[in-house]
Amino acid sequence: VTSNLYINTRLATLSDGVAADYGMIENGAIAVHDGHIDWIGEVSKLPANYTGDRWNRIDLQGRLTTPALIDCHTHLVFGGNRAREFELRLQGASYEEISRSGGGIMSTVRNTRELDENALVEDALPRLDAMLAEGVCTVEIKSGYGLTIADELKMLRVARKLEKHRPVRIKTTFLGAHALPPEYADRADDYLSEICLPAMELAAEENLIDAVDAFCEGIAFSLAQVTRVFDKATELGLPVKIHAEQLSNLGGASLAASYGALSADHLEYLDDEGVLALKNSGSVAVILPGAFYTLKESRQPPIDALRKSGVAMALATDCNPGSSPMTSLLLTMNMGCTLFGLTPEEALAGTTRNAAKALGLQNELGVLEMGKLAELAIWDVEHPSELSYRVGFNPLFKSIRGV
Ligand code: DI6
Ligand code: FE
Numbered sequence: 001v002t003s004n005l006y007i008n009t010r011l012a013t014l015s016d017g018v019a020a021d022y023g024m025i026e027n028g029a030i031a032v033h034d035g036h037i038d039w040i041g042e043v044s045k046l047p048a049n050y051t052g053d054r055w056n057r058i059d060l061q062g063r064l065t066t067p068a069l070i071d072c073h074t075h076l077v078f079g080g081n082r083a084r085e086f087e088l089r090l091q092g093a094s095y096e097e098i099s100r101s102g103g104g105i106m107s108t109v110r111n112t113r114e115l116d117e118n119a120l121v122e123d124a125l126p127r128l129d130a131m132l133a134e135g136v137c138t139v140e141i142k143s144g145y146g147l148t149i150a151d152e153l154k155m156l157r158v159a160r161k162l163e164k165h166r167p168v169r170i171k172t173t174f175l176g177a178h179a180l181p182p183e184y185a186d187r188a189d190d191y192l193s194e195i196c197l198p199a200m201e202l203a204a205e206e207n208l209i210d211a212v213d214a215f216c217e218g219i220a221f222s223l224a225q226v227t228r229v230f231d232k233a234t235e236l237g238l239p240v241k242i243h244a245e246q247l248s249n250l251g252g253a254s255l256a257a258s259y260g261a262l263s264a265d266h267l268e269y270l271d272d273e274g275v276l277a278l279k280n281s282g283s284v285a286v287i288l289p290g291a292f293y294t295l296k297e298s299r300q301p302p303i304d305a306l307r308k309s310g311v312a313m314a315l316a317t318d319c320n321p322g323s324s325p326m327t328s329l330l331l332t333m334n335m336g337c338t339l340f341g342l343t344p345e346e347a348l349a350g351t352t353r354n355a356a357k358a359l360g361l362q363n364e365l366g367v368l369e370m371g372k373l374a375e376l377a378i379w380d381v382e383h384p385s386e387l388s389y390r391v392g393f394n395p396l397f398k399s400i401r402g403v
Pocket of ligand 2: 073074075243318320
């Protein structure tokens with residue numbers, strides 16, 4: 001077991017226990033033992049037992065240390081790409097029109113069904129590597145481009161396998177209720193009964209599911225249908241999340257909140273009632289500026305109302321081939337600030353502390369505190385606001401995972 005003592009670093013702890021902005025500790029030190037943060041604080045207060053030979057001292061030369069970043073909403077596993085649709089949208093076609101004419105999610109479903117597990121792993125790795133290069137240590141990955149029992153299980157197995165290929169923690173989310181495949185056109189309830197719910201049950205038996213999500217939207221599933229999905233998840237003991245209020249307001253966030261959802265995601269059309277529901281349930285609002293940007297939406301999520309109500313806000317890439325072909329969580333932070341008016345501190349909390357909460361990992365990850373897992377990102381910047389400030393520049397010096 002390695003015991004490392006990192007010294008000469010500025011710490012953005014994001015911890016509530018540290019009163020300064022960003023939970024900053026200047027002249028910080030972190031002792032890492034057995035994968036956990038053994039001690040953290042100002043170097044002047046370092047207890048004597050951390051100075052012996054047992055501790056391997058590493059001088060970070062004044063660099064900034066933050067919790068490793070967490071991308072809490074991605075569709076990282078898929079086949080093909082949708083650059084052709086990008087061209088169509090630039091010529092004026094809308095995302096909904098493309099979706100209704102058999103493109104959109106369904107074109108990715110066709111490509112994903114064609115590939116076997118190994119090919120899907122190979123497709124996903126470059127995207128995952130781009131995330132890791134920016135200090136990400138945890139990635140949530142959803143199914144939802146299979147839409148048959150076998151193909152949904154295949155996607156989840158691929159997501160799990162990525163953990164064996166790279167030093168990353170993957171949290172899997174079953175999104176069988178992502179789109180209605182053409183073979184079930186106008187028979188959404190049959191799709192749920194015959195494919196989605198049985199796939200969820202089988203995947204849960206194989207321990208392939210950490211949470212269950214559903215796309216609640218006019219072009220996807222209704223409140224009543226999402227209720228069936230959430231009832232099944234609850235029966236299987238799985239936490240839920242939702243894609244809601246992205247293109248219209250159906251009340252999906254309130255429904256998810258009534259199931260104690262980990263998070264409600266997108267939320268551009270969220271109303272006051274939805275904000276209140278999220279506040280009362282303690283669900284995280286996951287903000288996805290990449291999709292807003294890509295689809296050139298104009299309606300912004302109600303950031304101010306969420307902030308005033310004290311709803312925890314996370315930020316994620318929504319990495320997917322259609323509405324957010326983006327792997328950069330740093331760019332997401334910049335967009336969260338520039339497009340939606342988040343503060344850089346909220347943006348960093350949104351990819352660390354609150355992203356951990358959106359995955360149910362708040363006891364292990366997301367802040368720099370004694371006892372938490374030692375997953376750190378070391379940056380060549382002076383102040384944490386720089387992480388949101390630059391556009392398309394990666395100042396990561398090094399990621400540390402466990403040692
Ligand atoms: N909302 C999204 O933004 C993605 N899925 C979802 O439910 C889009 C997925 C795609 O266009 O492929
Ligand atoms: Fe999504």
